[in-house]
Amino acid sequence: MEREPETDPIIDLIPAMVWSATSEGMLDFANQHFLEFIGAPLEEISGEGFYKLFHPDDTAHLASEWHAIMASKTAREVVGRLKRADGQYRWCTLRQKPRLDAEGNVTRWYGVVLDIEDRKEAENALKKTKTALAASEENLSLIINSLPVLVWSARPDGSADFVNKRWLDYAGRPADQILEWGFLDLYHPDDIPSMVDIWKRDLEHSDHTVLKGRIRGADGNYRWFYFAGRKLVDANGIVRWFGCNIDIEDLQRAEIALRDSEAALRESEHKLNLIINTIPAMAWSCAPDGRLEYFNRNLIDYVGLPFDEIVGFGFYRMFHPDDVEPMRAAWDEIVASKISRPVDARIRRADGEYRWFNLRQSPLLDADGNVVRWYGVVVDIEDRKRAEESLRQSQSDLAHVTRMTATGELAVSIAHEVNQPLMAIVTSAGTCLRWLQPGHTDLEQARMAAERVVRDGHRAGDIITSIRAMAQKSPARMEQTDLQDALHEVLSLLTGELQRREIEVGLDMGEMPIEVVGDRTQLQQVVLNLVMNSAEAMTASPRAKRIAIRCAVQNERVIVSISDTGRGVPVGELDRIFEAFYSTKADGIGMGLSICRSIVEAHGGRIWASEAENEQGAVFSFTLPRAEDTGAL
Numbered sequence: 001m002e003r004e005p006e007t008d009p010i011i012d013l014i015p016a017m018v019w020s021a022t023s024e025g026m027l028d029f030a031n032q033h034f035l036e037f038i039g040a041p042l043e044e045i046s047g048e049g050f051y052k053l054f055h056p057d058d059t060a061h062l063a064s065e066w067h068a069i070m071a072s073k074t075a076r077e078v079v080g081r082l083k084r085a086d087g088q089y090r091w092c093t094l095r096q097k098p099r100l101d102a103e104g105n106v107t108r109w110y111g112v113v114l115d116i117e118d119r120k121e122a123e124n125a126l127k128k129t130k131t132a133l134a135a136s137e138e139n140l141s142l143i144i145n146s147l148p149v150l151v152w153s154a155r156p157d158g159s160a161d162f163v164n165k166r167w168l169d170y171a172g173r174p175a176d177q178i179l180e181w182g183f184l185d186l187y188h189p190d191d192i193p194s195m196v197d198i199w200k201r202d203l204e205h206s207d208h209t210v211l212k213g214r215i216r217g218a219d220g221n222y223r224w225f226y227f228a229g230r231k232l233v234d235a236n237g238i239v240r241w242f243g244c245n246i247d248i249e250d251l252q253r254a255e256i257a258l259r260d261s262e263a264a265l266r267e268s269e270h271k272l273n274l275i276i277n278t279i280p281a282m283a284w285s286c287a288p289d290g291r292l293e294y295f296n297r298n299l300i301d302y303v304g305l306p307f308d309e310i311v312g313f314g315f316y317r318m319f320h321p322d323d324v325e326p327m328r329a330a331w332d333e334i335v336a337s338k339i340s341r342p343v344d345a346r347i348r349r350a351d352g353e354y355r356w357f358n359l360r361q362s363p364l365l366d367a368d369g370n371v372v373r374w375y376g377v378v379v380d381i382e383d384r385k386r387a388e389e390s391l392r393q394s395q396s397d398l399a400h401v402t403r404m405t406a407t408g409e410l411a412v413s414i415a416h417e418v419n420q421p422l423m424a425i426v427t428s429a430g431t432c433l434r435w436l437q438p439g440h441t442d443l444e445q446a447r448m449a450a451e452r453v454v455r456d457g458h459r460a461g462d463i464i465t466s467i468r469a470m471a472q473k474s475p476a477r478m479e480q481t482d483l484q485d486a487l488h489e490v491l492s493l494l495t496g497e498l499q500r501r502e503i504e505v506g507l508d509m510g511e512m513p514i515e516v517v518g519d520r521t522q523l524q525q526v527v528l529n530l531v532m533n534s535a536e537a538m539t540a541s542p543r544a545k546r547i548a549i550r551c552a553v554q555n556e557r558v559i560v561s562i563s564d565t566g567r568g569v570p571v572g573e574l575d576r577i578f579e580a581f582y583s584t585k586a587d588g589i590g591m592g593l594s595i596c597r598s599i600v601e602a603h604g605g606r607i608w609a610s611e612a613e614n615e616q617g618a619v620f621s622f623t624l625p626r627a628e629d630t631g632a633l
Helices: 005-013 032-038 049-053 056-072 117-146 165-171 182-186 192-205 249-257 262-277 297-303 314-318 321-337 382-409 411-434 443-471 483-500 520-537 592-602
Strands: 017-022 027-030 078-083 089-100 106-115 150-154 160-163 208-216 222-233 239-247 282-286 292-295 343-348 354-365 371-380 479-482 504-508 515-518 546-554 557-564 607-611 618-625
Touching (some): 017 032, 032 078, 032 106, 150 222, 160 182, 192 208, 297 343, 483 520, 483 546, 515 520, 520 592, 520 618, 592 618
Parallel strands (some): 504 546
Antiparallel strands (some): 017 027, 089 106, 208 222, 222 239, 479 515, 546 557, 557 618, 607 618
16 A cells, blocks of 8 residues: 655544545555554555444444445445444544546545544434423323323413313314404303403403303303313413313202202302312322322322422322321222222321322333323312211111110010019028028038129129120220120120020031121120011011021131021012111111111121022121131131
8 A cells, every 4th residue: 555655643643533545445555543553553444344344233224334335426424333442432524535637537535534423422312302391291282181181371461372182072163263362162152241241351451360151162062161271370470361161051950940949049059169179180190110200289289298208109109107008008009000099098188187088090002001190189088078977976866766776675584684683592502501591501502602703793784794795885996806705795795685585596506616806795796686576577477486696707707697487578679778767667667777788787797688598588797807826716
C-alpha cells in the first residue's frame, strides 16, 4: 500500500477516523486516529477485514448499504456500531465520497468515521421520554374513560371542549355534536332555562357549580342527572372547568313519589340531598399487583394525606387499625383471584373521624385475561351501618321478648321442676332431724339425709340459673361452649312440659364432646323454640308423640336436627316459614323461626326445614361451625 508522504502528517492529525478504499471497496488505508480507536494494525482490517469491526447485528445491513453505495456511485451517510479497542461497541456514522476519472468511473473511495455514541444515547433518552409521556397521557385518558360517570370539561365561557367515552355512549352521538354548546340539544326543554342561568351565574361568580336536570339518552328517554363542576387555573393562568354528571334517575323517581304529603316531601328532600352529597365520586386505580397508583382529588381531600404517603401499599394508613388486616386479606384475595367483590372498612377523615365505606373495584383485563389495571370507587355507607346496628339491636330485643314469653308459657312446668327438689329438700331435712333426736340418733343416716339436701339444693339452683340465663337481657357473648351440655340444660327446663304433653324425647348426641363458638343463651333459645314448635305441632296428633334430637359433626361443622311426628309443614311453605311475620299457626305471630334464623346466621351457620322420611312430621336442622381447638378431642 502506498501513500503520498507529504500528506501523512496531516491525515494522522485529523481528529476523525479517516480511511480510503479501492474502487472495488477494499480498505487500503486508515489514519492513526482510526487505528488507535480500533486497537489493531492496518493489516488486520485491510481488504474486507474491516467487516469484523462491526457489531454482528449490524454487519449484514452495513455490507448491503456499502454495496448499494458502490453500485450507485453516490455517497450517503450510514450508521452502525464499531468495536473499540477496549471491546466496547459504539455507535458511529460512516461517511464516504468517490473520486471519479474523466469517464465518471470510481478510482478510489475516501471517507471518515465519526463517533456518535453520545448523540445516540441522547436520542434514545428522548425517545423513552416521549414514550413515557404518551403512556402517561394514555393512562389518564383510560382512567377518565373508565370512570362510571359522564366526565366533561369546559372553557371559561361555558362551552364544552371535552366529554369522555361514557358521555358519548350514553348520548349515542359523536363528539362534534356534543362539544361547544351542542350538549344543550340533549337537555330537557323544561330544564334548560334554569340550568343555563345557574351555569352562567357560577361561571361569573363562583369556582364551583351544582345543579340537576334531565339528559336524553341514545334510546330517546330522559334521565335525571346530578351535575357537579369545579373551576381550575393552571400554571399559565388558563381557566378550565372540570366536572361530571351522575345518574340519579331512581332517586329522583323516589323523590317525586313522596310528594303526596308535605311531611313526606320534606323527608324525601332531606334523604335525597343526603344521598346526593354522598354520591360515590371518590375514584382510584391500582396496578395489577394491587399497588395504589392514582386517586382523584375528592379522595385526597377526604383523607387529608399527601400522595406520597398512601401511594403503593401506603393506602392501608387510611383505614381503622382494627380493619387493616381484614382489608389486607380481602384485597390480596381479590387481586389473586381477579374477581371483584365489595369490601366494607372504616376510613379516617382529615379531621380524625372514622366513617364506614364500601370499596368497589373492577379489573381491566387484556385479551389473555390478565389484569391490566384495577379501577374502583369508595362509597360512604356510615348511615347504612348504623341502620344495620339498630336492626341487630331490635332483633336482640325481640329475641329477649320471645324468651320471656316462652318462659311465661312454661311457668307451670318450671314451677313443678323447681318444686320437686324443694320438696325433696324438706323431706330430707326432716329425716335428718329425726335421726339427730335423743334416743334415735343415727349419725350415718343423718349424714346421708344431709347429703341429699345438698344435692337437691344444687339441682334447684341449677334450674333457677338456667331460667335466669334465659330471661336475662344481655349482649351476645361469643365464647367456646359445650353444645351438648347446653342442649341438656334446655331439655331439663322442658322436662315437666314435655311430660305433661305426654311427649317422648329421644337423644342422639354421641359420646365425644362437641364444642362451638357462640352465645350459649341464644343457641339455647333456638333449641327451645324448635322443641316447643314440635310439641305444639303434635297437640292434636293421633300418632305416638315423639321428638328426636340428633347432634353430630360433619366436615368440621356441627349439625343439630329436631324431628317430630306432628302435622308437618306443607311443601310449598318450607321456604317461607323462616320469613318474618309468616306463620302456619292460627295464633302465631311468625317471629319465632325468623329469630332462630337470625341467631343461626349470626353464628356463621344456616337453618332449614324438611319433611320427615316417612312423611309424618317435620325435621328442622341447623348447622354451626365447630370450634377450631377441638379437632384433637
